[in-house]
Amino acid sequence: MNKMAYVSLACALLLVTGGLYYFFREEPVLPDTTPAVEQTTPQAASNLTFAGSAIIEEKNGQKVWELNAESIEVDAGGKLVSLKKLKGIFYQEKGGKVDIIAQEGILDTKTHDITLQGDIKATSSEGAVFTAPQGRYEEQTKTFSGTGGITLTRGDTIITGDKIDADTSLEIVKVQGNAKVVTGGSK
Amino acid sequence: APRPEAKTPVELVADTIDYDSKQGVINATGTVRITQGEAVITGAKAEYNTNSQEGRITGGVTAVNQDATITAAEVETYKNNTYLIASGDVVLTKGENRLTGPRVEYSADTQYALIPQNGKIELPDGTMTADKIEAFLSENRATGTGFVHVVSPVRKLDATANTATYYGEPKGQSKVILNGNARAIQDGNVLTGETLTIRLDEKAMDSQGGRSKLVITPK
Numbered sequence: 420m421n422k423m424a425y426v427s428l429a430c431a432l433l434l435v436t437g438g439l440y441y442f443f444r445e446e447p448v449l450p451d452t453t454p455a456v457e458q459t460t461p462q463a464a465s466n467l468t469f470a471g472s473a474i475i476e477e478k479n480g481q482k483v484w485e486l487n488a489e490s491i492e493v494d495a496g497g498k499l500v501s502l503k504k505l506k507g508i509f510y511q512e513k514g515g516k517v518d519i520i521a522q523e524g525i526l527d528t529k530t531h532d533i534t535l536q537g538d539i540k541a542t543s544s545e546g547a548v549f550t551a552p553q554g555r556y557e558e559q560t561k562t563f564s565g566t567g568g569i570t571l572t573r574g575d576t577i578i579t580g581d582k583i584d585a586d587t588s589l590e591i592v593k594v595q596g597n598a599k600v601v602t603g604g605s606k
Numbered sequence: 607a608p609r610p611e612a613k614t615p616v617e618l619v620a621d622t623i624d625y626d627s628k629q630g631v632i633n634a635t636g637t638v639r640i641t642q643g644e645a646v647i648t649g650a651k652a653e654y655n656t657n658s659q660e661g662r663i664t665g666g667v668t669a670v671n672q673d674a675t676i677t678a679a680e681v682e683t684y685k686n687n688t689y690l691i692a693s694g695d696v697v698l699t700k701g702e703n704r705l706t707g708p709r710v711e712y713s714a715d716t717q718y719a720l721i722p723q724n725g726k727i728e729l730p731d732g733t734m735t736a737d738k739i740e741a742f743l744s745e746n747r748a749t750g751t752g753f754v755h756v757v758s759p760v761r762k763l764d765a766t767a768n769t770a771t772y773y774g775e776p777k778g779q780s781k782v783i784l785n786g787n788a789r790a791i792q793d794g795n796v797l798t799g800e801t802l803t804i805r806l807d808e809k810a811m812d813s814q815g816g817r818s819k820l821v822i823t824p825k
Contacts, residue, residue, distance in 0.1 A: 547627070573627050575615075576656060580623065590627045598623035600632055602656045603616050603642075
């Protein structure tokens with residue numbers, strides 16, 4: 420084999436290891452027990468699929484959120500992780516948490532934002548319940564948003580509207596478009 | 607303040623609502639409408655506290671409660687939207703009575719209205735203006751205090767006094783009692799005295815207490 424062949428083989432090897440290192444070096448921390456990877460046929464754009472696993476984000480040793488899903492797919496570049504039948508837990512600094520379920524979710528491994536889709540339901544540990552057909556978690560601002568007709572129920576207060584932005588404890592919310600609050604009267 | 611018993615739910619509708627559930631404070635903007643029982647208040651902006659059940663609505667406010675309607679620049683609501691303090695070109699209409707002033711306080715429960723300054727009340731029998739006006743609307747009674755002026759074209763009456771009370775009931779026996787520097791002109795006749803009672807339906811006047819003087823103008 421001539422010199423040129425050796426060089427191109429070395430380059431290819433370098434590329435593959437570099438790509439793998441690039442995907443695994445950042446949070447979120449992927450669990451050690453990475454299940455067997457189902458490799459699709461080499462010639463198609465390959466999708467890495469994780470089945471029945473969790474993705475956890477930690478910061479300074481504290482869990483920020485964790486996502487579980489029936490199936491997880493990672494796109495070729497490792498930038499987007501799509502989750503089916505997703506269950507998430509978002510931990511609040513003050514100790515409470517918010518449990519979220521959705522039909523689908525897409526995690527951006529760069530920004531750690533999560534786009535949610537389909538029967539979204541978020542329940543805070545204080546009992547606030549938020550539902551929406553589409554939603555999003557934004558890491559930067561630590562906020563949830565929902566569109567497509569939302570409801571938020573907290574005690575004897577029910578809030579509905581077209582679009583909502585809420586903090587991660589669902590305590591401070593902004594509703595835009597046909598915003599309505601019904602409160603009191605529960606005694 | 608302890609949270610009042612919320613008898614009926616409050617509904618608040620707007621273009622945009624900001625809600626802080628920790629404080630229990632709602633800030634609403636754009637086509638705001640607050641409904642509770644028979645009270646409906648509309649305006650451009652509102653702040654409402656779900657704990658104290660108190661609110662403040664601004665921007666072309668209209669508040670309707672049963673047959674009473676208030677329009678004003680701003681309305682504050684208390685006691686489950688049954689006690690309103692309106693300010694800024696306030697007009698309160700209820701049945702045949704119309705009250706106006708820079709500020710009007712109205713209690714829907716007791717049907718009592720207070721205009722603390724520059725008050726005016728228009729009644730079927732005429733108009734009373736005074737520094738302060740209190741209206742007991744369910745009794746069809748109103749009291750003016752300070753520079754009272756009563757004008758009744760329909761009764762051809764013009765009267766002034768320190769204080770005056772109008773009684774619209776019983777029907778057919780309405781009267782005005784003027785107190786302090788009372789002076790009444792009816793059909794050109796002038797009666798002055800400490801206390802004057804003017805019986806509007808019977809077109810009669812009498813004077814009590816202190817010196818009184820009657821000047822009759824021949825027809």
